[in-house]
Amino acid sequence: MINKETVSNLIIDKKILGKNHIENYNEYLNVCYVFDHGAVRGAGVSICSVCENNKNDKFIFHALCTDLTDDDIKKLELIIDKYDTTIILYFIDKSSEIIKQLDLGNFHVATWYRIFIPYILECKKVLYIDADILNLSSLTDLFRIDMENHFIAAAPDTEKTNRNRNNMLNLKSHIYFNAGVLLININRWIDNDCSDKILDIVKEYGKKLVLPDQDALNILFSPSGDTYYLDKKYNRVELWKEQNIKEKLRETVLLHFVQTKPWQEAWLYEKRPYIENLYAQYEKISPWKDMPLERKEKLSYHDKRKRAVFLLRKGKILDSLYWYKEYLKAKIMKED
Template sequence: MIEKKTISNIILNRKILGNNNIEFYDDYLNICYVFDHGAVRGAGVSICSICENNKNSKFIFHALCTDLTDNDINKLELITKKYNTTIVLYFIDKNANIIKQLDLGNFHVATWYRIFIPYIIECKKVLYIDADILNLAPLTNIFKIDINNYFIAAAPDTKKTNKDRNSMLNLKNHIYFNAGVLLINIDKWINNNCSNKILDIVKKYGHKLVLPDQDALNILFSTNKDTYYLDKKYNRVGLWKEQNIKEKLDETVLLHFVQTKPWQEAWLYEKRPYIENLYAEYEKLSPWKDMPLEKKEKLSYHDKRKRATFMFKHGNILKGLYWYKEYLKDKL
């Protein structure tokens, strides 16, 4: 059963980076991430983007994490010094029984950590943000939204995802939301036992939860008017597939890099009008500046085709031919 006591038992350690003279979290704007070593780079740059675009606001950044290296932690501490802010790290026992119950195998089990947030962070309202999101404009207005009568505030997902997931999960008259940005009403969540209800959903639906925690959250909050729907500017998903990209980008507050991540080599091989260099600009302001792009250990034939096209485009004919040959071998 999920409650404050059981969740406190899965926290192996808590570490405060930066200012540790904090008495009441509600005196600040609270933002929470979930990440491991593989996602800390994106999360760190995300935190820098918030600090850059909200210089007159007081934030506390919380992170539920596993498998961080000393170097990861040192880089996060550099952020707190540069921006005079605070990052609180909660190290989660990934082998705890409650977490094993949630492991469906289709995503990293850490994706479920966000359902523990209300039992860990002692404040009235917290903004959860995925590690692959950039803040591009002042964020403070989202905290002014009145969600006293709602469990969460979230933005609708793309039309295609809305149609596909509602059909698969048999959700009627529901607007499927993306769980990459969630403004959470802590008291209402706890008082209504939401995390345990999610456990029940996992037991009932199992591998039908293709987008596991996101699907479960949509199921939980599909029957009543429990969700306050945010403007899509607070979680802009798949912008590069839309019309009027430039106009929508200009009004975007939180830009969500779903699928290929901008710190991965594969990012170079895909067209992203107007946003190709956005992440790189913020990364230059972070402790991850000058790091090489991450390379996949195993390339799909789609990856090989995109790599070949990239090489041809940049005049590297021999490498382009090599990767096109590899693409054809895999495809045929």
């Protein structure tokens, strides 16, 4: 059973950074993230981007988290000082029974934490955002959407994902949405026991949920009218594949860095016109400034090839040859 009581038992600690006395959460715009130490950097920069681009609105940031270091929390405190805002951390016990039931072994289990949000937050509406999303302009209109007759609002995923996932999951005439941005109608979710229904879907589909929580949410909210479809500007994925990149970027409100993350070294190897430095600009004004790009411990052979090409473009021919050799070796050994 997933309800307020069982979810409150999942929370092993709660920390409020910032204003301590919030009487009515509905007077604020509530934004929720899910992160661990690996994703706090992206989420922290994302919070800064919201603060920078929404100076006329009052926010409370919530985060369902695990495995944060003291330094992570110190950095989050610097954000609340700079922007005079509030961040509430709910530490989730990842060894609990419910979490084990959700763990299909294919993705980081924290991806499921978002389904607990409605049972934790004391407000009517919450905007869930992935840690790999930057906000580029005002969120006021998004929060104004009338959610009365819908469970969630979400934006359609790419054509390719839409086709593939609907086929695999046998969803007819459904528009497959990306779960990186979800505006949630909390009361409607709770009144209809949505999280329990998601648990049932996990039992029924198991590993068929290749994109675990996102597939489950799409199955649950596939009946017509359950989902309010947002314009793609509220969750822009694969911007680099668009026709008019510049124009699309100009109207984008929430930019989703799917695949390679802009805080990873591999970001340098990708072709990402107009947004190569966008994340770095926000990171520069955040407590994560000066942090070196993250280097993956294990490079795939694709990564090795991309690194070789990158070094060649920089004129580092010997280094490039070294990585090209590594790439060929890995490819022959069929590493992935």
